[in-house]
Amino acid sequence: MPLDLAVDAHGLVKTYPGGRGQPDVRALDGLDLAVPAGTVHGLLGPNGAGKSTTTKVLTTLARAAEGTARVAGFDVARDAAAVRRRIGYVSQGTGADGLLTPRENLAMAARLRGASRADATARARELVDRFGLGEAADRRTTCLSGGTRRKLDVALGLVDRPQVLFLDEPTTGLDPEARASMWAEIRRLAGEDALTVVLTTHYLEEADRLADAVSIVDQGRVVVAGSPDELKSTLAGDTLTVELVEPDADAVRSAAARVAGLDDAVVHVEGPTGRLVARTPDGSAVVAAVIAALRDAGVRHGAVAVSRPTLDDVYLRHAGRSWTAADATSKEAAR
Numbered sequence: 001m002p003l004d005l006a007v008d009a010h011g012l013v014k015t016y017p018g019g020r021g022q023p024d025v026r027a028l029d030g031l032d033l034a035v036p037a038g039t040v041h042g043l044l045g046p047n048g049a050g051k052s053t054t055t056k057v058l059t060t061l062a063r064a065a066e067g068t069a070r071v072a073g074f075d076v077a078r079d080a081a082a083v084r085r086r087i088g089y090v091s092q093g094t095g096a097d098g099l100l101t102p103r104e105n106l107a108m109a110a111r112l113r114g115a116s117r118a119d120a121t122a123r124a125r126e127l128v129d130r131f132g133l134g135e136a137a138d139r140r141t142t143c144l145s146g147g148t149r150r151k152l153d154v155a156l157g158l159v160d161r162p163q164v165l166f167l168d169e170p171t172t173g174l175d176p177e178a179r180a181s182m183w184a185e186i187r188r189l190a191g192e193d194a195l196t197v198v199l200t201t202h203y204l205e206e207a208d209r210l211a212d213a214v215s216i217v218d219q220g221r222v223v224v225a226g227s228p229d230e231l232k233s234t235l236a237g238d239t240l241t242v243e244l245v246e247p248d249a250d251a252v253r254s255a256a257a258r259v260a261g262l263d264d265a266v267v268h269v270e271g272p273t274g275r276l277v278a279r280t281p282d283g284s285a286v287v288a289a290v291i292a293a294l295r296d297a298g299v300r301h302g303a304v305a306v307s308r309p310t311l312d313d314v315y316l317r318h319a320g321r322s323w324t325a326a327d328a329t330s331k332e333a334a335r
């Protein structure tokens with residue numbers, strides 16, 4: 001493995017038993033991942049894409065049936081203990097004891113990892129300062145806001161001074177202000193300590209704003225990887241979005257197919273409303289033709305927008321379905 005890769009994984013496969021006579025679930029289906037040391041890497045994918053399973057394999061909590069992975073220079077299967085000494089892992093649930101204060105939680109975590117009482121107290125103080133926990137550091141953890149509790153979770157992942165920190169959905173459930181504050185914190189951590197951060201997220205905006213590079217995961221594979229800007233710049237042209245009223249999806253699709261210069265058209269219907277999203281080399285040149293084609297097909301429409309590519313469009317191009325549709329499908333499947 002090149003020394004500058006903090007994570008280097010090839011062909012990871014992991015299946016879970018389906019249960020109740022259902023077929024097995026292939027959660028990872030040949031997943032590759034390369035994360036340069038000192039960077040923030042986003043594992044981005046809709047619900048059920050395989051992000052958490054990837055994190056579990058890389059943190060030695062689960063074993064892949066096939067493939068290899070090295071983290072901080074060590075093989076996750078053969079040198080699991082060496083990997084564990086070099087990583088921090090913050091899962092989706094909290095690891096903090098609600099009855100203790102953040103300071104006590106941090107000191108206890110350090111003690112559990114073998115620190116003397118004095119060292120544990122000093123490490124807790126350092127992390128309290130670093131995360132700006134202030135007076136919240138000495139209040140019972142259950143009394144804190146969601147954002148502060150999540151910061152404590154991240155601080156707990158850093159008690160052991162890891163080289164690689166894995167964060168599973170660090171901002172799910174946080175309000176926009178707490179989310180922005182967490183983003184700033186993660187960026188600062190990576191910048192100041194040459195720490196490598198691998199975070200899973202299903203927020204496109206989070207990956208776009210925070211990550212040096214992203215791997216877009218879909219159905220257990222990485223469908224495309226690169227910096228958010230690189231990925232977006234591979235998509236020339238514009239995205240055209242037309243809001244629809246009580247649409248008949250087939251009629252919209254065939255209307256879109258009749259418009260020259262409209263690619264990757266996807267129709268998303270949600271109850272009485274819907275949306276047509278398509279790629280086009282020049283949005284302003286096709287707007288009139290799209291509206292005319294929809295009218296001819298008897299489809300009522302609302303606002304029409306032309307925008308520059310987003311990561312949503314990158315996902316659409318590489319996964320063959322829109323992000324919203326993929327998320328909706330996996331939520332449906334989970335019911």
Ligand SMILES: Nc1ncnc2c1ncn2[C@@H]1O[C@H](COP(=O)(O)OP(=O)(O)OP(=O)(O)O)[C@@H](O)[C@H]1O
Binds near residue numbers: 016017027050
């Ligand atoms: N313990 C398990 N037993 C059976 N199936 C599982 C188990 N854990 C995950 N799966 C399935 O494996 C697939 C990948 O799940 P995973 O949790 O890795 O996805 P994810 O991208 O992290 O999704 P989310 O954002 O919802 O956490 C899904 O189909 C999921 O239902």
